[in-house]
Amino acid sequence: MSLSNGLIIILFSLGLIHNVNGQAVAKSPENIQAKENIRKSVEVPFKRGVNLTNWLQGSNVREIQFTKFTKQDFINIKSLGCDVIRLPINLHSMTSDKLDYVIDPLLFYFLDQIIDWAEELELHLILDNHSFDSDTDTNPGIIEILVPVWTQIAQRYKDRSSYLYYEVLNEPHGISDVTWNTIQHQVVNAIRRIDQIHTIIVGPAGWNSYNHLKEMPFRADNNLIYTFHFYDPFLFTHQGASWTNPSMTSLAGVPFPYDADLMPPCPTELEDTWVEDRMANYHVEGTVEYVKTLIDIAADFQAARNVPLFCGEFGVYMPNSDEADRIYWYSIVRQHLEEKGIAWTTWDYTEGFGLFQQDGHDLFNYDLNIPLVEALGLNAPPQNEFVPTADANGFDIYLDYIGSNIIESSWMNQGLLDYYSEDNPASGNFCIHWTGVDQYNSISFRFSPTKDLSVLVDQDFAIELWTRCNDHEAKIDIRFVDTKTEQRYDHPWRMRYTLDENIAVWNDEWNLLHIPLNEFSEHGSWDDGWYNPIGAYDWTATERFEIVSEHSDLVGILFYFDNIRIVDPDSSDRL
Secondary structure, three states, rough: OOOHHHHHHHHHHOOOEEEOOOOOEEHHHHHHHHHOOOHHOOOOOOOEEEEOOOEEEEOOOOHHHHOOOOHHHHHHHHHOOOEEEEEEOHHHEEEEEOOOEEEEEEHHHHHHHHHHHHHOOOEEEEEOOOOEEEEEEOOOHHHHHHHHHHHHHHHHOOOOOEEEEEEEOOOOOOOOOOHHHHHHHHHHHHHHHOOOOOEEEEOOOOHEEEEHHOOOOOOOOOOOOOOEEEOOOOHHHOOOOOOOOOOOOOOOOOOOOOOOOOOOOOOOOHHHHHHHHHOOHHHHHOHHHHHHHHHHHHHHHHHHHHHHHEEEOOOEEEOOOOHHHHHHHHEEEEEEEOOOOEEEEEEOOOOOOEEOOOOOOOOOOOOOOOHHHOOOOOOOOOOOOOOOOOOOOOOHHHHHOEEEOEEOOOOOOOEEEEEEOOOOOOOOOOOEEEEEOOOEEEEEEEEEEOOOOOHHHHOOOOEEEEEEEOOOOOOOEEEEEOOOOOOOOOOOOOOEEEEOOOOOOOOOOOEEEEEEEOOOOEEEEEEEOEEEOOOOOHHHHHEEEEEEEEOOOOOOOOEEEEEEEEEOOOOOOOO
């Protein structure tokens, strides 16, 4: 076939000819279909989803609030039109033996349930090893942790459905591409010796940067998905962030796209840093066209390698960014990812980069950021106006798990707090074990939204709990704390009740305590200084319930708590 140069260029651009030995050769329908089949074969099995952050990312598995998310949240996420959830796990901290890195069985207890929810709902679930510290470079010795933890995960879940995926490590950084690629290859091989079924997600060094994808070697394993993260322009997406180096908490109002009239000055403390340099170049980096060219780097890698590609994280931190600009950025990035056939999970669902209103309570039917949901091409459910009402019934604070719409917010300098102790619980599978803490440390349950307990107080409702202690002289407080308003002289006031041997027998046996709410007494407030009580406690705005080492430290003293509930006057717990 003889073709003019102009026609050749046109046919190349249409994909109707290809190059064979330096000559332009027309593609047959069979060749075109073959290429389309290859393209389809490298598509990721899922399309769009979210990261469920700060759930399994604790420093200790026993501090995890498992009920932060429930099966209902998975149902809600699917109703948005998502088909995948990326689940960050601080996997290395979930090991009970730091020599052999044996995973605490409690993590498997949690994961088994989470995987059950995903499989039942036909949601793809990525177990993301989010053992990650932005301030610490990835140590080449990490191979000594990665192999044993992933070997255990693979052994546990090798027979589960194909909805499950393994992601080797989130954002390796401060390590060379060659070294990281070698480590990742060894981890993949270790998993494959046990599990040949499940897809493994692999990513490049350089914080999973799209610029490092090309440094990843070709792999014979065709059951891999390649991943990258996208947060450009970084000045815009991370303004206000405290975890960057240097901190960007003072940077605010950077627009997207770039607008010279709206650009803020560089904060004094960020002068002579990379931040100032990037601000000087923001007229280039802060444009829609430039953002698309960066995503194209990843898309070109996908096309060149014929491999499935997945954007595991992208997002904008909300505190210091303009809301309209933030939503526009999501729209541009999401659409371009999808135009390039790249699957994605946004960072994140309910936190600082999330899908909910900044000042809400993360209630699915009340607080979703609907313009943002729509910008992501998701289904926007109708929203209702949240109207606070007084509680008319009792509720659970802790029964094996922390209750619904309650956020764990304890404060401890040292010691042990275990919400899942199996040491002779009063009932159920677990109880709370607390020991070795300093004076004034607390176990804290924050109500979200705040509680109006005024009716329950008037109707003689009580707090009921089981407790045991090994020290006859031990003394602690339980208390409620109200909200601090903007009114002058207002503080977070406390209502307390002291527990000692006048109330319970501290002989390491369980005691059932039933304390009417109206028997609590006002204690005062700590608010950058002590304020004596003035009769200002507001039961209609109760923010927290706390257990406090108010009178002394608890070094050598063992406390246990179970079945903490607000109950009506005629109710009583039973073993």
